[in-house]
Amino acid sequence: MNKVAITECKRYDSKKLREAILETIANSDFPTLEGKTVLLKTNILSDSSPDKHITTNPSFVKELATICKERGASTVYIGDSPALPGHSFKGEGCKIAEVCRETESQWADFSKKTVSKHIWQNIEVPIAAIVFDVDVVITVPKMKTHQLMYTTGAVKNMFGIIPGLNKSPMHLKARSPENFAKFLLSLYDARTPDYAIMDGIIAMEGAGPANGTPRQVGYIIGSKCGIAVDFAQATIMGYDPMDIPILNQAKKRDKNADDIEYTILNAKDCVIDDFRRIAVKKKNLVSSLILPFFTRYFDRKRASKRQEPIFIHDRCRKCKKCVDICPAKALSLDSGKIQLKEEKCIRCYCCHEMCPFDAIKID
Ligand code: SF4
Numbered sequence: 397m398n399k400v401a402i403t404e405c406k407r408y409d410s411k412k413l414r415e416a417i418l419e420t421i422a423n424s425d426f427p428t429l430e431g432k433t434v435l436l437k438t439n440i441l442s443d444s445s446p447d448k449h450i451t452t453n454p455s456f457v458k459e460l461a462t463i464c465k466e467r468g469a470s471t472v473y474i475g476d477s478p479a480l481p482g483h484s485f486k487g488e489g490c491k492i493a494e495v496c497r498e499t500e501s502q503w504a505d506f507s508k509k510t511v512s513k514h515i516w517q518n519i520e521v522p523i524a525a526i527v528f529d530v531d532v533v534i535t536v537p538k539m540k541t542h543q544l545m546y547t548t549g550a551v552k553n554m555f556g557i558i559p560g561l562n563k564s565p566m567h568l569k570a571r572s573p574e575n576f577a578k579f580l581l582s583l584y585d586a587r588t589p590d591y592a593i594m595d596g597i598i599a600m601e602g603a604g605p606a607n608g609t610p611r612q613v614g615y616i617i618g619s620k621c622g623i624a625v626d627f628a629q630a631t632i633m634g635y636d637p638m639d640i641p642i643l644n645q646a647k648k649r650d651k652n653a654d655d656i657e658y659t660i661l662n663a664k665d666c667v668i669d670d671f672r673r674i675a676v677k678k679k680n681l682v683s684s685l686i687l688p689f690f691t692r693y694f695d696r697k698r699a700s701k702r703q704e705p706i707f708i709h710d711r712c713r714k715c716k717k718c719v720d721i722c723p724a725k726a727l728s729l730d731s732g733k734i735q736l737k738e739e740k741c742i743r744c745y746c747c748h749e750m751c752p753f754d755a756i757k758i759d
């Protein structure tokens with residue numbers, strides 16, 4: 397049974413954060429750090445300002461890094477690798493680089509050194525070598541909705557250990573939410589974090605993970621098990637956790653995956669009734685029992701039933717981030733406008749995630 401600690405914390409105020417993080421880790425099997433190297437794997441989807449609440453809040457990361465040092469960590473690394481072209485991302489815009497300077501932590505450049513691993517269906521992926529080099533990995537996700545997977549979370553946050561644009565082809569290889577969930581769980585298994593702690597103080601509701609609305613939730617969730625943190629998150633958001641593809645797959649492979657002891661607050665007592673969730677598309681008998689036998693073909697069919705992205709051209713600044721990330725090469729900038737080749741689109745919503753100007757909508 398996994399211990400999950402949920403503590404109340406309403407603001408990113410240093411004193412309150414410190415108290416709440418200490419209470420969380422004291423009640424959820426936090427690992428010993430004496431003499432160990434530690435990586436805080438933050439959620440930096442894009443290098444956006446903290447007031448957009450797309451990224452793990454820098455004040456949260458700062459208190460956590462400070463606590464890790466006080467607990468004897470020999471070196472604290474902080475890092476993530478958003479799906480951006482090029483190397484040497486530093487996290488200046490999201491203020492995590494500033495946290496590194498203030499706490500004398502080291503920024504971890506995930507693209508600097510990678511190792512290749514075979515994971516789900518023997519797909520070979522490059523993974524940031526640092527996650528295997530450090531003694532302790534702590535995943536530090538932000539509580540957010542997600543257009544494809546309904547929620548982000550501790551498991552999904554580990555997708556960032558695949559550096560930069562190497563991530564997007566994985567959407568082509570695992571197109572349906574179910575297969576993408578299996579892929580993410582295999583990646584999580586490749587380097588299971590030693591602890592997970594979620595910034596759910598100001599979450600994101602609506603069209604997450606990048607273009608939703610900040611929402612005061614006021615909780616920190618910690619556990620030795622990231623999957624258990626994600627069960628708690630889904631419950632607080634008002635989802636049936638079994639509707640979340642990652643959690644559904646986690647439960648299929650381990651019937652005890654949702655066996656949780658809540659040591660402080662129970663997630664069921666923290667539900668935000670009017671939290672704006674992504675609508676769940678329920679599966680029927682055919683799609684759940686018959687289609688999986690014909691995975692590749694039906695992945696495409698199921699994808700085509702999902703809503704395609706809609707481009708709001710008068711908001712578009714032609715930055716081409718959507719074009720760069722699209723794994724299906726379905727987008728181009730032609731005649732001064734972003735053009736979508738519908739037949740190529742696999743409805744992965746990476747373009748929606750990456751658009752910095754909220755110029756892409758999913759109905
Ligand atoms: S257009 Fe957007 S949703 Fe369609 S495949 Fe490309 S990135 Fe994915």
Ligand code: SF4
Nearest residue numbers: 712713715716718751
């Ligand atoms: S990412 Fe957004 S703003 Fe940039 S080109 Fe695409 S639609 Fe336009």
